[in-house]
Amino acid sequence: MSAVAAKNGEAAAPHVELRRVTKRYGPVTAISDLSLTVDKGSFTALLGPSGCGKSTLLRMIAGLEPITAGQCFIDNLDVTDVPPAQRRIAMVFQSYALYPHMTVRQNIAFSLSVAGQPKKVQNERALEVARILQLEPYLDRRPAELSGGQRQRVAIGRALVRKPEVFLFDEPLSNLDAKLRVQMRLELAKLHADLGTTMIYVTHDQTEAMTLADKIVVLDKGVISQVGSPLELYNAPANKFVAAFIGSPSMNFFPVDIAAINGRTASVVLPGGRTVEIGIAAGAGARSAELGVRPEHLTVVDPKDPAAAFAGAVAIIERLGNSTILYIETAVGQLIVEGEGDLDAKSGQTVGLRLNQSHARLFGATGATL
Amino acid sequence: MTASVETGADLVAPLASRRLARLRHLDLVGLVITLVTVVGAVLWAFPLYWGLVTTFKPEYEVVRPGVELWPQHFTLENYAHVLLQTKIGLWYVNSLITSGAVTIIVVMMAAGAGYAISQLEFPGRRFFWWMILASFMIPIPALIVNHFILMSQLRVINTLAGVVGPQLIAPVTVIIYKQFFDSVPKDFREAAVIDGASEFQLLFRIYLPMNWGVTTALAIITFIAAWNLFLWPFLAVSSEDKMNITVGITQVHDAFGVSYGRDLAVAMLAAMPVAVIYLIFQRRVTQAIMLSAGIKG
Numbered sequence: 001m002s003a004v005a006a007k008n009g010e011a012a013a014p015h016v017e018l019r020r021v022t023k024r025y026g027p028v029t030a031i032s033d034l035s036l037t038v039d040k041g042s043f044t045a046l047l048g049p050s051g052c053g054k055s056t057l058l059r060m061i062a063g064l065e066p067i068t069a070g071q072c073f074i075d076n077l078d079v080t081d082v083p084p085a086q087r088r089i090a091m092v093f094q095s096y097a098l099y100p101h102m103t104v105r106q107n108i109a110f111s112l113s114v115a116g117q118p119k120k121v122q123n124e125r126a127l128e129v130a131r132i133l134q135l136e137p138y139l140d141r142r143p144a145e146l147s148g149g150q151r152q153r154v155a156i157g158r159a160l161v162r163k164p165e166v167f168l169f170d171e172p173l174s175n176l177d178a179k180l181r182v183q184m185r186l187e188l189a190k191l192h193a194d195l196g197t198t199m200i201y202v203t204h205d206q207t208e209a210m211t212l213a214d215k216i217v218v219l220d221k222g223v224i225s226q227v228g229s230p231l232e233l234y235n236a237p238a239n240k241f242v243a244a245f246i247g248s249p250s251m252n253f254f255p256v257d258i259a260a261i262n263g264r265t266a267s268v269v270l271p272g273g274r275t276v277e278i279g280i281a282a283g284a285g286a287r288s289a290e291l292g293v294r295p296e297h298l299t300v301v302d303p304k305d306p307a308a309a310f311a312g313a314v315a316i317i318e319r320l321g322n323s324t325i326l327y328i329e330t331a332v333g334q335l336i337v338e339g340e341g342d343l344d345a346k347s348g349q350t351v352g353l354r355l356n357q358s359h360a361r362l363f364g365a366t367g368a369t370l
Numbered sequence: 371m372t373a374s375v376e377t378g379a380d381l382v383a384p385l386a387s388r389r390l391a392r393l394r395h396l397d398l399v400g401l402v403i404t405l406v407t408v409v410g411a412v413l414w415a416f417p418l419y420w421g422l423v424t425t426f427k428p429e430y431e432v433v434r435p436g437v438e439l440w441p442q443h444f445t446l447e448n449y450a451h452v453l454l455q456t457k458i459g460l461w462y463v464n465s466l467i468t469s470g471a472v473t474i475i476v477v478m479m480a481a482g483a484g485y486a487i488s489q490l491e492f493p494g495r496r497f498f499w500w501m502i503l504a505s506f507m508i509p510i511p512a513l514i515v516n517h518f519i520l521m522s523q524l525r526v527i528n529t530l531a532g533v534v535g536p537q538l539i540a541p542v543t544v545i546i547y548k549q550f551f552d553s554v555p556k557d558f559r560e561a562a563v564i565d566g567a568s569e570f571q572l573l574f575r576i577y578l579p580m581n582w583g584v585t586t587a588l589a590i591i592t593f594i595a596a597w598n599l600f601l602w603p604f605l606a607v608s609s610e611d612k613m614n615i616t617v618g619i620t621q622v623h624d625a626f627g628v629s630y631g632r633d634l635a636v637a638m639l640a641a642m643p644v645a646v647i648y649l650i651f652q653r654r655v656t657q658a659i660m661l662s663a664g665i666k667g
Contacts, residue, residue, distance in 0.1 A: 064560050085566035097557035101579040111565035114575070162565070 014073075015040035015198045016061060016166055021070035023056055023222075030056045031222045033070075038166075038200060038215075043192050045213035046202045049245070053222040055170055058202045062091050062168050075165055090159030091168040094175065096151050098143040098158075104130070105139040108157045129157045132191075149180045156191070169201040173208060185211055206246050210234070218242050235359075240367040243292050249325055252298070253363070254332035256291045266362060266370065271332045274309050276357045280370040289362040289370055295338035297356035300326065300345060308352025310335070314345050328353065425449065425635040432630045448635040452622060457610055458636060461618035465640075468533045468603070468614060469596035476540045476592050477585060484547025485573045489559065499548075506541035511601065518605055532606045533614065537596055543588050546661050550581045587658035590651050594644050615640040 014037040023031040031053045038044045046054040059065035061072060063084035071080045079087050098107050106113070108129055109122035117125075130136045133153045143151055152172060159167055169188075173181045189212055192199055203209050209216050210230040218225040218233065218241070226238040237243035243251050259267040265277045268291060278291070303311045312330030324343040328335050328351065337353065345351065362370040424432055425448050427441040452458055486492070487499050517536040518527070526532035554577060562572055578585060603614040610621055619636045623629065648655055 062560075062564060064563070084560075084564045089564065091561070091564050093557045093561060095555060095557045097555070097561035099558065099576060099580070101582070110562070110567075114562075114565055114567045114571050158561070158565075 017073040019071045024068045044215045045209035047209040048219035052219040088165040090164035094171040096155040167199040240363040293360045295336045297359040298337045299354040301352040303352040309355040310353045448631040461615040465614040472537045472596040473593040480543035483544045488548045488551035587654045591658040
């Protein structure tokens, strides 16, 4: 729920709603029977690997892509057949799509100009937006004379000037270098906090989704895998796909046998023969499963330590300063371990790994979390 | 030490001679190419020079046998005659009006048609595209009788409109526009659609301005082609007042018959605006010729 909605004392109302939406391109189904609600004032990220249908979904909300079946509502109005310009949305494209022959001022004021607004209004509004985005010194430059970050801001400005109900972002930061991306991420977060407008943000970068969004929709092959807050997705993934997609470095998976299930705990036999108790919510009767454990939930210990669940040889060490990533060859395959920045380890060294079992998850044969 | 120096010298000598040989070889090829180019340039430029020199000769010098590369008696009489005794001013104006109209209408129509075929979805789009492609495979002179009949049925023979009409068939221009509009990333279109732009606004505020270079190049070669056109204006117009400058040349004669000096003087004056345009917009013209050559294959 957004800060603004909370301030006004309103309950979060669905602002954008997709009802049983399907999108087909000839025989190919890109989106299949998908329903989704986006709360007013929220920052929702559509996250997924390339080809999962997240951009198609955004383009259907924008009205750029006709919906094969189903309905799209914005502010409780059925906009399924309403042209993009009348949906009160604004979109920021990955390529920015700044008109190269126009100045920053003209780019920002383009929507006002095509709507026939007087020059004075156009100038005032362009200036107002430029002030918010710190673009005032560049108003008379052309896009080619701007840096990547400035272009990005002009693209946002062009969306901002329309005072839209909903902002749509289609991977807006992917053309920027890493440092600028972090900076723009902060600016977007600030913009959302200031405006309180509903924002829908498509990205394949889970860091962007996790840091910006209050709700993340993870898509896989045109179907919603899970919807939740960043921490929900991280700590309680609904399935193996979400577990693997969220988090960097990625979660470790390996097959295990289930010895017994007692209510909400499963006794799992690790490949070394050791038995651990893992919390479950479903999956009574399962005999085998896949155990997922995040790199920070494996701790490097002495191989002779009685608490060590596995032993293995360090293959690669990545020192990131604040943390150390170890790639360890074990009997169950390569496991990634994240340790302290000053972790003492050498390549080739044999180490033991302790499993933080309260954070481990079991995934059934279909990939769903047990 | 000494030994190494000797070895070095032994190595350097054949290397140097080989390099020299290669240089000589290169020079020879370069020389041949330069000579061929010079001969080509002379062959190409000589008629122009000959024409220009002729305009400064009195008529008896023009018609007497032998090749004279320079006038014996320099005269401006030919220019004085065509400028003062003929309707060359009117012909210039007619050429300017018809070529200007052809240029403006062709560019606007072709941009519109190219945009529609490139960007819009409508029934018959493919059919129109194939029609345009097919129409440029038929040489215009093959249709000239049909054009004449059509224009006469429209009752525009012997008018400037009749001169302009058949010149508006410009499939190549449509094809070039279509290809340029095809290459505009679709994000630009979608961003403008979300901003509420109509198709006309899209064409005139985004697609055309983003391709100004093509438009100027196409406008220049369309103008030059229309200015230089002879056959159709010659057939379409019979009264001297409606003639283009190219057709006007045929009117420069008197009771004693054709005067070559005067004819060439009109031709030189007719060619002058085109030459000036070419000199000013050299790069654009080359670009346009390359564009249309690329399509014509």
